Amino acid sequence: MSEKKNEVSRRQFLNYTLTGVGGFMAAGILAPMVRFAIDPVLKATSGSEMSPVVDVSELSNEPQRFDWTIEQVDAWYTSDVTKSAWVYLDDNDEIVALSPVCKHLGCAVNWAGNSDYPDQFFCPCHDGRYYKDGTNVPNTPPDAPLDEFELEVKDGTLYLGNPKPRGEA
Amino acid sequence: MQWHPDDLQGFFKAKEYIDTVILPITSISFKNQAEAEKLAIQKKSIEIITQELERNYAGRIFVCPIYIYQHAVDREQEIARLNSWTEEMLAEQFEHRFIISHDILWKKYEKQFDSHFIWTPSFSMSNFQSDDARLFVKEQTNELSELIRSYW
Numbered sequence: 490m491s492e493k494k495n496e497v498s499r500r501q502f503l504n505y506t507l508t509g510v511g512g513f514m515a516a517g518i519l520a521p522m523v524r525f526a527i528d529p530v531l532k533a534t535s536g537s538e539m540s541p542v543v544d545v546s547e548l549s550n551e552p553q554r555f556d557w558t559i560e561q562v563d564a565w566y567t568s569d570v571t572k573s574a575w576v577y578l579d580d581n582d583e584i585v586a587l588s589p590v591c592k593h594l595g596c597a598v599n600w601a602g603n604s605d606y607p608d609q610f611f612c613p614c615h616d617g618r619y620y621k622d623g624t625n626v627p628n629t630p631p632d633a634p635l636d637e638f639e640l641e642v643k644d645g646t647l648y649l650g651n652p653k654p655r656g657e658a
Numbered sequence: 659m660q661w662h663p664d665d666l667q668g669f670f671k672a673k674e675y676i677d678t679v680i681l682p683i684t685s686i687s688f689k690n691q692a693e694a695e696k697l698a699i700q701k702k703s704i705e706i707i708t709q710e711l712e713r714n715y716a717g718r719i720f721v722c723p724i725y726i727y728q729h730a731v732d733r734e735q736e737i738a739r740l741n742s743w744t745e746e747m748l749a750e751q752f753e754h755r756f757i758i759s760h761d762i763l764w765k766k767y768e769k770q771f772d773s774h775f776i777w778t779p780s781f782s783m784s785n786f787q788s789d790d791a792r793l794f795v796k797e798q799t800n801e802l803s804e805l806i807r808s809y810w
């Protein structure tokens with residue numbers, strides 16, 4: 490009982506202090522912090538900045554790996570992050586851009602990385618394998634297909650955004 | 659994986675799969691400007707190369723934070739320390755242990771390392787953003803990963 494009372498009065502005390510003397514100072518301090526806190530969220534939803542990756546004319550049926558660098562902002566901290574994708578044209582000449590990040594534990598997979606499986610993606614870490622369309626080969630460590638990049642073609646250039654897990658089709 | 663809280667979460671969930679550790683080592687000296695600059699480039703270079711290795715082999719290789727020593731140190735003493743790092747601390751967890759350095763002076767002591775010692779050339783340019791640097795890093799990481807994979 491008495492503890493509760495104490496708590497209330499402490500909170501009240503804090504309230505008074507904040508809205509009173511400290512209130513206007515706190516507002517000054519809070520404003521920028523709120524901005525920091527909201528910024529990354531806005532970024533994430535206004536979403537996927539698309540990066541130019543390669544000229545569409547360079548693409549073929551054979552998956553090729555492309556690397557590019559983005560500036561990643563985590564709250565107040567900015568860093569350059571290298572991204573990679575395996576890109577090819579499927580049988581309908583549609584562009585497919587797969588994330589190389591293995592769904593087992595995150596190593597980078599390689600197209601035809603194992604000569605025993607020349608038409609699959611191979612993960613060198615624990616022998617995970619994926620078919621050309623990114624579907625994981627059963628009875629290898631990964632339990633999901635490779636993520637697929639959001640993509641967009643503008644003026645003959647392929648732009649890639651964020652990798653998205655593939656819905657079970 | 660790296661020494662980051664998020665990675666460590668993953669690490670403790672999947673320890674049995676991560677059997678390889680890399681300890682990048684680099685030195686510092688304020689003796690003269692030329693040497694200091696060279697060492698600073700080496701530090702950046704080893705950082706970039708090991709990060710790139712990590713990015714491609716995150717599910718099997720753990721990259722430790724960089725180990726820093728004094729450039730003018732007594733090398734044999736430093737090796738004793740490094741051996742205690744790799745053998746006392748890391749051996750229990752990781753079957754394959756590698757020390758990676760750009761410092762050519764270690765070459766002479768190579769045999770005294772209990773772990774695998776790898777010397778690899780540093781890039782010499784201070785412009786890390788250049789295409790040359792990127793290509794260099796790519797080649798280096800390809801070779802290093804081939805070497806590491808030969809132990810798996």
Ligand code: FES
Nearest residue numbers: 591593612617717
């Ligand atoms: S990380 Fe790809 S199979 Fe384990």
